[in-house]
Amino acid sequence: MSNMKNSKFFVQYSGEGFSIRTKIDINGEVKLKSGIVLSGEDLFEYHKQYYRDNAKHFCEYRKQRYQDNHEKFLQYKKQWRFDNPQKVREHRHNQKAKRRGWGVPLPMNSYFKDSHLHHLHIDGDHRTCIYVPVDLHTSMRHAWNSPNTMWEINIEIFKWYYGITINGVIQ
Structure with a gap:
């Protein structure tokens, strides 16, 4: 870590929606290197596209996770309802109102x-x-x-x- 303090300089480049940062020490060796960091709208679009490309994998993962932890999910829901009776009451009322077309x-x-x-x-x-x-x-x-x-x-x-x-x- 002491070598990090003796760094020669940082190289940082920021473009529209991304940035690259690198730390170079006195001997010219790269000590800290970060890849391309997306930000803002580009990051959001990247995640959306990644999810679309891997939707089948995510679906299988969620199904398996639910099967493995089914009892835990049920117990958690039951405990949450017990701990939050007012929120449960409000949620039920809001759902009934939506079905009737009355709004919230x-x-x-x-x-x-x-x-x-x-x-x-x-x-x-x-x-x-x-x-x-x-x-x-x-x-x-x-x-x-x-x-x-x-x-x-x-x-x-x-x-x-x-x-x-x-x-x-x-x-």
Whole structure:
């Protein structure tokens, strides 16, 4: 390593999308040599092309790895679901919303214990929603395609959310 400190000079060349760097010591010997280093878009294109050229190899590797570690994968997924119940809940809800064509929900407040996510369906926007207590959400039947029931429950939910009271009682 002491010879590296006594280097004579570096040779470095940078072109568009790549660079070459070489370190030469006092005796003229090459001490550090790096190959062509791709950068930026060229590196991305190189990786894409490499993957296309070796797709069959990658496919076989992934299949074999899955077969060899199938039980580990299952155990990992199970443990992750146990450790992240809120993320699992959100993921399931988002997937259901996508299948319905509602898009990803945009809640007005954050999740709290014993709450349900209620979609407001105002002006045909299915994404706007609010977390409400379970007992309030299940207090009356409602359906997204029934404007009257949605109107009634939305009024009750907004009263709860904004804390509209009459004589100290939430109305």
